[in-house]
Amino acid sequence: MHTVALAVTDGTPLYELAAACEVFGADRDLAATWYTFTVCGDRDAAVGGWLRAGPQRGLDALAEADTVIVPSCRDAAEPPPPTLVAAVRAAHAAGARVASLCTGAFVLAEAGLLDGRRATTHWAHTDLMRERYPAVRVDPDVLYVDEGDVLTSAGKAAGMDLCLHLIRRDHGTAVANALARTLVVPPHRPGGQAQYIPAAVAHGRDPVLAGVLAWAQERLDQPTTVSDLARRAGMSPRNLIRHFTAITGQSPLRWLHHQRVRQAQELLETTDLSVEQVAARTGMGTATTLRRHFSQQVGVPPEAYRRTFRARA
Incomplete structure (x- = not known):
């Protein structure tokens, strides 16, 4: 059984966490074998600022997973929690495939997993990522980036696009399409997040x-x-x-x-x-x-x- 571990810390936003739980954690009669899903993180972490997550295991258990999902940070402007960064780095070193949803890419970048790689995050934070992690080749226009053992996605709903992409990689197009129909979402959206970025402000500060x-x-x-x-x-x-x-x-x-x-x-x-x-x-x-x-x-x-x-x- 392929093990998927979801990393949760205090302040993790609810949307991306729920998307990963729905895709990997719900029992699915779509393939011969599905995933063993576990939530790893801080005890009594507050998700979305009010919901107590009650993780099943600590962050150190990420190193035992085949795939690690890192949802959004509480605040991209703040440094990611050092314990989460260390746990994600250790999981990747142990052979795990690591995927970030939205601003979870900042955790991967802090762990050094994105150095020299192409990556994305929510369009509102791509400039910050470029500034903070110059070794990362930030692509602000796409919905997600697949670098093999490291994957990143753009903001919010693009996390679902990446989750379905992982299903497509693991179980094939037919299973991914069937799951998309169940969730009532498109199996693959055309274009990238560039179409969702509001018009640039024309009046510069200069x-x-x-x-x-x-x-x-x-x-x-x-x-x-x-x-x-x-x-x-x-x-x-x-x-x-x-x-x-x-x-x-x-x-x-x-x-x-x-x-x-x-x-x-x-x-x-x-x-x-x-x-x-x-x-x-x-x-x-x-x-x-x-x-x-x-x-x-x-x-x-x-x-x-x-x-x-x-x-x-």
Whole structure:
């Protein structure tokens, strides 16, 4: 029997913990053998801030598991509990497959399991992860990353995507699909978490760029060059590029391109404009150009994005 251990510490959020319990801990008549599931952690740990977890075993038992699931941290801004980090590191050294849900990736990074590897976490915390763990190759756009013996997922519901991926790896597509139908969730979601990230704030903190960014965003439907931006900022094009990149982390044209895609997202969500009209409103020119760049940045084509978010609205 494949043993799955869920790591719980005081303050663990409830959602990801419940998702792992439902997938691996419930008795399933879907395969010849399912999982032996155990909860390991601090005694009387408060889950979600109010529910007492009552773990079956201590964190040291993680080293006996075949798969270890690490749910979200209580607060990604705080260092993960040293006892949890040590237990996860020991479990991986003993041969366990380790998977994190949402900000649980910070535990894996603190344990050194993500050094030199590609990983993800909730989009709101990817910048913090890059800053705190520069050896980790953070991918902010995907729903989950499979590095073999170490896996990470994006925020909240993406934890379920990763759990179903593990079922698919262990038992095959048919079993994963059957479980998804039972849970009434999609067996595989298209795209990544880029489609769920809210539009970037256009007005930077830098006083030189604040007016330039606002001016550029107000005329996204019109051609805009680096020279145009430089004149607006009162700089030479070379100085603008250097200053812009230092402040925003990207070149002026790349920022402008991202803003056009963000505006397209907003129009697809809030209007009935055709894809051709959205392309014109955002300076993309043609629907073909919009589809290409939108799919590259968001992970799904404009039509699929509209179906998802207009239906939700």
